[in-house]
Amino acid sequence: MTPAEKNASIIKSTAKALGFDFCGIAKAGFLEEEAPLLEEWLNRSYNGQMGYLANHFDKRLDPTKLVEGAKTVVSLVYNYFPEQKLPESPDSIKLAKYAYGEDYHFVIREKLNEFLEILREEIGEIDGRGFVDSAPVMERQWAQKAGLGWLGKNSLLLNRDMGSFFFLSELIIDLEVTPDTPLAKDFCGTCTACIDACPTDAIVDNGVIDGSRCISYLTIELKDAIPSEFQGKMENWAFGCDICQDVCPWNRFSKPHQEPRFSPNEELKELSKTDWKEITEETFRKVFKKSAVKRTKLAGIKRNVDFLSSK
Template sequence: MNNKADQFAQIIKTQAKSLGFDFCGIAKAEFLEEEAPKLEAWLNKNYQGKMSYMANHFDKRLDPTKLVDGAKTVISLIYNYFPEKRLPEDSDDFKIAKYAYGQDYHYVIKEKLKILLENLKSEIGDFGGRAFVDSAPVMERQWAQRSGLGWLGKNSLLLNRQMGSFFFLAELIIDLEVTSDPPMVKDYCGTCTRCLDACPTDAIVQPGLVDGSRCISYFTIELKEEIPQEVKGKFENWVFGCDICQDVCPWNRFSQAHKEPKFDPHPELRDFNQKDWNEITEETFNKVFSKSAIKRTKFGGLLRNLRFIQQ
């Protein structure tokens, strides 16, 4: 690699850190050859369930040059969302995934990526590129692993030795040649099977392979119809998303509280108990979750989830 590419890598990492990203890794933009048969097999088994969008843009998922013309580099970024305090404190109350406590991460992080791109262009000069936050066919965990940020755990999530897995992943795909980081080739899960053992719906069918259509997050967020009776009594009070496989992961003992005020819960949400959830009106839903990812399930979807758990 040339000195310029090394210099670009340093600038990118410094700028990412200044915007609050915890880690930044760089990989060469190329076709994900190893992932193609895995993705095809996963789709053929219908592990995407009703998430039909997962079968779209197969070629784009595997080839970043189809997303950004002349792409040469994929920059992967980690942004912490681990809360200072988990909600609710009483484990018998209804639970929502930690990533949804505060404002919708799509907007919070997209804004940061926009600033990052602008800052890089003002320091490096003009170049082409796009920012991605879980909103386009990008295999973000695989790119993060390729850029040395972590390995794919048995629950298929990216695990980082310094901070576990309670973080968001985001990418910049750019047409600039930048020095890559070495990929993470070691798997630090060892013989641990805590995530497999803890999943109440047996969504983790084998180490590293998740049947998305059996995941509590899928049932409570993605599925738009009635939840199948076969998973009745298995939700452990999760009304939006699920953190079980992360909560039991030993690597998450290294999680530290985030420093992003926008990810702090809405004041009213802090004290929500079962009574509040059961008496929630559409007006309260719109007020408390107006900027939250929980909007995705819509008011009717939330009522369906509450009904299903309690029937």
């Protein structure tokens, strides 16, 4: 076994021990094929008010500019599919499943820090950083290069064994590691379930999303009033949206996660539609104390719920 192969073996066994469902490895370098696609996407203003997606264009396409001396991108999959959805009725307020429990940034960040410490103990001095949706890293593209799946028509990474209800994170390190083989095939075929189901027509082409029309964008990223053209089209989503994932046939393979910190608290389970409409700062802080929902602040949630209620 070569040193690079041994490093790959240590990385994969460590990932499994830390609870990651899949681990893939790719050689760090410039994403040549993705560069013109990203440029065109930005030129079409599909990023809406997400101006940060136009920043650090070079770093976004080349992790060696993000982490000096980087040689390897380790992509990691961590399941968040819940055992049970929050109670739903035709008029229930909905949250994306990833926001049911504690903010994934904190949960996975801790695991990435531990991951790096273990690697340093096992292998020696390693320079690198962990990333979880927190820097200009094209995580889905790197996960595809690492053989973890393919990009679906809804632009999400799809995995044959578990669908798409998972978080992606990365370790970008200066270690030589034997890379995995990218998945050569797109297993979506002629299926258009996600395109057909999107109520705001945000999926404009195969794998191309007009982010400014996506319900997740409208309820989280957009700081202005939600445009009236989306009145009656939001299907009661107040934070994020799971529609394109819920209808995806590959998500029939989703299995419940094993992360207690991703489970909803009792207060969240008990919120009625009236509670959502009348939510106070005190209740918001209590229910969403460690939640990703805090990102919108109380004003954002109230805006969203009011918009849904005025249809």
